Amino acid sequence: MTEIIKHECGIAMVRLLKPLSYYQKKYGSYLYGLNKLYLLMEKQHNRGQEGAGLACVKLHARPAEEFIYRERAIGTSAIQEIFANIKDQIKNTPHDTADADWAALHLPFAGEVYMGHLRYSTTGRSGLSYVHPFLRRGNWRSRNLLLCGNFNMTNVDEIFNSIVAQGQHPRSYADTFVLLEQVGHALDMENQKLYDRYKKEGLDDIAITKSIEENLNIADILKKPARIWDGGYVICGMTGSGDMFSFRDPHGIRPAFYYADDEIVVVASERPVIQTTMNLSVEQVKELQPGECLVVNRRGNIHTEQILPPRNYSACSFERIYFSRGSDIDIYKERKELGRYLTSQILESIDYDLEHTVFSFIPNTAEVAFYGMLEGLNNYLSEQKFYMLRNATAPLNDSELKHILSLKVRSEKVAIKDIKLRTFIAEGDTRDDLAAHVYDITYGTVQADIDNLVIIDDSIVRGTTLKQSIIKILDRLHPKKIIIVSSSPQVRFPDCYGIDMSRMGEFIAFKAAIELLNDRGMQHIIEDVYNKSKAQQNFPKEQITNYVKEIYAPFTQKEISKKIARMLTSEDITSQVEIIYQTLEGLHQAIPNHPGDWYFSGNYPTPGGNRLVNNAFINFVEGIDNKRQL
Incomplete structure (x- = not known):
């Protein structure tokens, strides 16, 4: 994707199941868990570059000491x-x-339970x-209670109103704050229920406290609040007494994976991150299922429990196309298939x-789809060679044979990202001129006015970088035709589950449809959709x-x-420009196990999605530039 789209956050959790002295003896450090958390977070840094945080719970801290x-x-x-x-806090501790x-x-952060988070804001809110x-x-x-997650709730208003109706006074309307208070209240109620039970049994207060800590039922705590949640989420939590959980939404929109043995439990947003950090095979890492919660209690007992029944499975396909690490075995294959399905x-x-066409890719995230595209083209060319050889009406001479055998798909590294655009040093037209030089080209790769040039991108959402930079740069090679290929379908609808695409006017496909309606005198459709949405x-x-x-x-x-x-081709472009998008059918053939396609189809898996697109279109027509009004 040549334009940067902010997307899902990343989560990481570690639970050590042995005493710290065990890891000191076996691995040379009682900070083994903290080191693993660092790797899990660093290898997911692409999922959140606006902020990061971690928390640690110590199971054996004494009263008057931080836990x-x-x-x-x-x-x-x-x-x-x-x-x-x-590291500084540990180094400055005046003890052995x-x-x-x-x-x-x-020792600070020398604990048994860890939680890490990487943040990308999709709501415009920022700050520590x-x-x-x-x-x-x-x-x-x-x-x-400690809470973090990769989520976006579409019905914050309902959740907010439900906790206000309980008598609470939330200090913020943001979904994370509201969820913290909602789950925190449920945790309080579970504590109170257990307190009343053990008090009736005649336990004294210290014994009651210990019994509560040993017997919290995390699944029961989550079940009531989760009933009204609408959105895509993986929500992770830890209690101060050492319970840990990770809970995935019932539609499976957002991803989560975990691994457990007799030493450690780890959770992350992406499978290859766990594989690399723990040196595991793909079969050893499990995926958290829709509506399922992984729980590790204070005693270190591990189990999964179905908090909500699975609903229409809608795992995000955009996650596979662009956002996730391409080193995952399945994602790598899927991205190749996306490229291959564009061959025809x-x-x-x-x-x-093919003899007069050069193939390349922009940006680097499109490289795997590029390999798939080349495979598809090479398969076609092999069939053509076979046909020419098999159906020759007369014996072929050496020159003819050499010509057929020399036919190949021509691929080159045509474009290179050369600089980072620093918008603060230029504004207006000067800024646009600077943007046109973000990419550089490899001269001599294309025969001017003879060759076609095909460039594959993983997705084309806004088209701004294509218009301001890439097409202009490619046109300097003077190809007969520039063909920009998107391995994903046209992004037509906003997201509400954790990706920063919430305004209709951002999408080049939506702009094109609006212009077509105006060109053909069909403005009444715009008015009708607005009136029905309103x-x-x-x-x-x-x-x-x-x-x-x-x-x-x-x-x-x-x-x-x-x-x-036509919209992306400025008047100074001399080459013919064509845009090719993946089809919905090709998407689902390439990525059959992740059917969530609301960006492309408008088929939202939860009711909150329809409310989002309703408000986003109203805001577009009314000229309101709000990022999200759910």
Whole structure:
């Protein structure tokens, strides 16, 4: 994706199941768990570069000693900053830090339960106060709650109103704050229930406290609040007494993976991160299932429990196309397939003239799809060679044979990202000129006015970088035709589950459809969709219909693609420009196990999605530039 899209956060959790002295003896450090957390976070740094945080719970801290430690920072170097701060705290402790048993009691961040988080804001809120983990304090360890997650709730208003109705007074409307208070209240109620039970049994207060800590039922605590949640989420939590959980939404929209043995439990947003950190095979890492919660209690007992029944499975396909690490075995194969399924459209566009076509990719994230595209083209070329040899009407001479055997798919490294755009040193037209030089080209790779040039991208969302930079740069090679290929379908609808794509006017496909409606005198469709959306604006989310689909209904995908190509081609471009998008059918063939395609189809898995697209279209027509009004 040539434009940067902020996307899901990253989560990481570690639970040590042995005393710290065990890891000191076996691995040479009682900070084994902290070191593993660092690796899990660093290898997911692409998932959040606005901030990072971690928390640690010590299971054996004594009264009057801290048992929860937390460190957070903002900025692209947040991971390095928080771990450097922790290192300084450990280094400055005036005691023998080589003693694992002493460290388990006293040393900062030398604990058994860890939680890490990497943040990308998708709501416009920023600052340290919005960086996870969030902490809800109490004077009993079992009433303390730490929460972090990769999530976006579409019905914060309902959740907010439900806790206000309980008599609470939340200090913020943000979904993380509201969830913290909602789950925290449920934790309080579970504590109180157990307290009343053990009090009736005649236990004294110290015994009651210990019994509560040993018998908290995390699944029961989550079940009531989760009933009203609408969104895509993986929510992770720790209590001050040492319970740990990770809970995935019932639609499976957001991903989570885990590994457990008799020494350690780890959780992360991506499978290869756990594989690399723990040196595991793909089969050893398990995926948290929709509606399922992984729980590790204070005693170290591990189990999974179904908190909510699975609903229409809608694991995010965009996660596979662009956001996740391509080193995952399945994601790598899927991205290659996305490229391969574009072969027929590409061949049609170049009139099957492989001899005079050069293939390349922009940016580096599109490289795997590029390999798949080449495989598809090479398969086609092999069939053509076989046909020419098999169906020759006369014996071929050496020159003819050499010509057939020399036919190949021409691939080159045509474009290179050369500089980072520093917008603060240029504005207006000067800024646009600077943007045009973000990429550089490899001269001599294309025969001017003879060769076609095909460039594959993993997705084209806004098209701004294509128009301002890439097409202009490629045009300097003077190809006969420039064909930009997107391995994902047209992004037509906003997201509400954790990716920063919430405004209709951002999408080049939506702009193209609106322009086509205006070009053809069909403005009444825009007005009709607005009126129908406005009429249902105050409906319960379950009763809202996505009428925005009607904006696209009059046109084929090719018609919209042609319009996009015209919109992205400035007057100074001499080459013919064409845009090719993946089809929905190709998407689902390439990624069959992740059917969530609401960005492309408008088929939202939860009712809150229809409310989002309803409000996003109203805001577009009314000229309101709000990022999200759910």
